[in-house]
Amino acid sequence: MHELGIIIQIVKTVERFAEENGVTNIDTLVLQIGELSSVIPKYVEDCYPAAVDGTLLQDTKLEIEILPGNCICHKCDKVFNLIQHNKQCPDCRSQDWELLSGRELLIKEIIAY
Amino acid sequence: METFKVLEIKESVFEDNNRQANLLRDELKKNKTFLLNLMSSPGSGKTTTVLRTIEALKSDMTIGVMEADIDSDVDAHAVAKTGTKVIQLHTGGMCHLDADMTKQGLSGLGTEGTDFIILENVGNLVCPAEFDTGASKNAMILSVPEGDDKPLKYPLMFSVVDVLLINKIDVIDYFDFDLEAVKARVKKLNPNIKIIPISARTGEGIDEWADWIRTEVKNWKE
Numbered sequence: 001m002h003e004l005g006i007i008i009q010i011v012k013t014v015e016r017f018a019e020e021n022g023v024t025n026i027d028t029l030v031l032q033i034g035e036l037s038s039v040i041p042k043y044v045e046d047c048y049p050a051a052v053d054g055t056l057l058q059d060t061k062l063e064i065e066i067l068p069g070n071c072i073c074h075k076c077d078k079v080f081n082l083i084q085h086n087k088q089c090p091d092c093r094s095q096d097w098e099l100l101s102g103r104e105l106l107i108k109e110i111i112a113y
Numbered sequence: 114m115e116t117f118k119v120l121e122i123k124e125s126v127f128e129d130n131n132r133q134a135n136l137l138r139d140e141l142k143k144n145k146t147f148l149l150n151l152m153s154s155p156g157s158g159k160t161t162t163v164l165r166t167i168e169a170l171k172s173d174m175t176i177g178v179m180e181a182d183i184d185s186d187v188d189a190h191a192v193a194k195t196g197t198k199v200i201q202l203h204t205g206g207m208c209h210l211d212a213d214m215t216k217q218g219l220s221g222l223g224t225e226g227t228d229f230i231i232l233e234n235v236g237n238l239v240c241p242a243e244f245d246t247g248a249s250k251n252a253m254i255l256s257v258p259e260g261d262d263k264p265l266k267y268p269l270m271f272s273v274v275d276v277l278l279i280n281k282i283d284v285i286d287y288f289d290f291d292l293e294a295v296k297a298r299v300k301k302l303n304p305n306i307k308i309i310p311i312s313a314r315t316g317e318g319i320d321e322w323a324d325w326i327r328t329e330v331k332n333w334k335e
Binding site: 031 | 116124207211
């Protein structure tokens with residue numbers, strides 16, 4: 001359960017960004033979480049209210065976009081989802097692949113008014 | 114009518130911490146203080162290894178220790194007995210230290226005239242791997258009883274550290290622990306890692322470990 005520490009970090013970053021850009025009201029915070037990052041979206045949603053309490057983001061809605069854990073096969077260039085295919089290329093069965101996405105943990109944007 | 118605008122941030126969650134960590138590293142470099150972030154799971158022998166390390170190096174350099182735990186100060190007491198300056202940090206339930214907490218700890222401990230500081234991170238193989246503390250180098254301990262499958266289960270930790278100590282090597286005969294398999298698994302994740310088998314109890318391998326630190330401390334001061 002390390003999501004609370006992470007979300008506190010996110011709140012700090014957003015507060016700094018808001019201050020630098022003269023933003024005082026944030027309607028929505030949009031995060032992008034990769035399927036292969038060690039962060040569980042459900043837990044992020046659960047700790048969010050506690051982390052934003054008393055901060056600039058107190059009344060801000062949270063939106064999470066999930067990024068797929070995709071990789072490219074080194075043998076046949078097929079792009080496939082690592083989790084769905086159990087780390088094996090569905091076409092040529094090779095386990096020699098390179099990760100393209102899925103480890104991200106990004107603050108994508110804020111919607112302010 | 115209210116007008117909404119979308120402000121793109123596109124920043125990694127760890128960016129803010131990374132920025133602070135880099136500032137802290139620059140400061141330490143200027144100060145000629147080498148900070149080692151030592152990570153492992155609970156019960157791997159971190160504190161015993163720290164005590165051995167102090168013993169091996171205390172005649173060569175001035176050492177300081179920061180003990181980070183969720184609660185208690187038993188580790189700090191053990192270190193204080195050696196006469197080394199030590200500070201206990203409480204994370205208050207947090208499972209890792211970030212650069213900001215490390216900075217506070219360092220100012221509490223005092224870095225002036227200290228060549229080498231060991232940061233004993235919270236016992237955990239997940240979160241400390243993700244938060245740069247601002248340390249000069251990162252090390253981790255894997256102990257034999259934990260099993261040789263740990264690099265497969267916690268790949269991130271094994272890929273971010275500069276050196277891996279395999280502790281409790283004196284009891285390897287009693288466990289199904291394949292040392293060569295561990296080395297191969299770790300090298301696949303992190304080709305440049307240095308691996309040193311040690312026993313903090315018997316002192317085996319401590320010379321090689323102390324030499325590694327001496328070299329790193331010297332390089333850091335240049």
